[in-house]
Amino acid sequence: MLLPSARGPLSETVVAALRGAPGGGPIPFTDADPYGEDLTIALYTLYELHYCGFDGVDPAWEWDPELLRLRAQVERVFLDALRSDVDMTDLDTALGALLVEQVPGTGVSHFLRDDGTWEQMCEYFAHRSVYHHKEADPHAWVIPRLRGRAKAALVAVEFDEFGGGRADRMHSQLYADLLEGAGMSAEYLHYLDDVPAPAIAIVNMMSLFGLHRSLRGALVGHFAAAEITTAPSAQRMAQALQRLGADPRCAEFFTEHIEADAVHEQIMRRDVIGSLLEQDPGLTDDVAFGIQATELLEGRLADHLLSAWSADESSLRTRLRWLVSQNG
Secondary structure (H helix, E strand, O other): OOOOOOHHHHHHHHHHHHHHOOOOOOOOOOOOOOOOHHHHHHHHHHHHOOOOOOOOHHHHHHOOOHHHHHHHHHHHHHHHHHHHHHHOOOOHHHHHHHHOOOOOOOOOHHHHHHHHOOHHHHHHHHHHHHHOOOOHHHHHOOOOHHHHHHHHHHHHHHHHHHHHHOHHHHHHHHHHHHHOOOOOOOEEEEEOOOOOOHHHHHHHHHHHHHOOOHHHHHHHHHHHHHHHHHHHHHHHHHHHHHHOOOOOHHHHHHHHHHHHHHHHHHHEEEEEHHHHHHHOOHHHHHHHHHHHHHHHHHHHHHHHHHHHHOOOOOOOOOOOOOOOOOOO
C-alpha cells in the first residue's frame, strides 16, 4: 500500500511528513472544507496508520505526538461539521426512520437495479472498496469499550463479518472476490486515488467513532444503521447484477449480506443498543447521532453518484484505469 496522492495543502503536509522520519517538530495544520477532497484524504491517510499502514512509512508514525496533535485538529473540523449538519431527533425516531423505505425508491441500489450500466456498477464497486477492504475492522475498536450483553452481542455480529472463523468467508475477502469477478483489481485500497471524498468520508466517520471511547455510542449507532439498511439494498444489488449478467462472485457478496444482516438488525437493536443503554442511558443521544451522521454521509454519497450518472459522467475522480471487458 503506497501513500495516496495529495489533494491539497493539508494532505500534502501529511504525505510529506510521512515520507520522512517521525520525532520532529510541530506539523502545521491548514484549514480545509470538512467534506472536501483535501481534508478527507488527509484524515483517511492518518487513520490508515492504525490499520495496515503504508509501504516505506515508519510504523513509529502511528503514535508520533506531533502527528496525533495534527490529527486531533483535523478530526475536530470533521466532527464539528457532522454535529452541525445532523438534524438531531430522538433515538426511537432515528431507528424508526431506518425501517421505512420510500416507495418508489430513488436510491443508488434502485438506480443500479433498474437502469445502471456495467461501468457504473464497477464505479460503485470502486467507491465501496475503500471500506469493504477493511470491512468490520473499524467496529472492532468499540469491543473493549462495551460490557456484558452489549459486548457479547456485538462480538457475535463481528464474528459473522469475519467469516465465522473461515478466512475465505470474511466479508473483506468476499469483496476481494467480487472485484476479481468484475475484472477489477482486488489489491488493498487499489482505487483510493480514484475515489472522491464522499465515500472516503464515511470510512473516516467509522474510524473517528471507533478510535475515541467518548464516541462509542455513536459507533454503535452507526453500526446499527449499517446493519438495518443493508439487507434491502443488498437484495436490489443482487438483482442488478443478475440483470447485468455479472460473474457469480459479484452477486455472492450481496446475497451473503441479505440473510446475515437481517439477523444482525435484530441483534444490534435489541441486544447491543438495548443493553448498552440499560447500562448507560446517557449514551442515548450519541447512538442517535451515530445513526443520523451515517444517514447524512450516505446521502451525500448517493447525491454524488446519482448526479454524476444522470449527467452521463464518471462518478470517480478519473475514469477507471482499465477497459471494461465484461458485459460490454
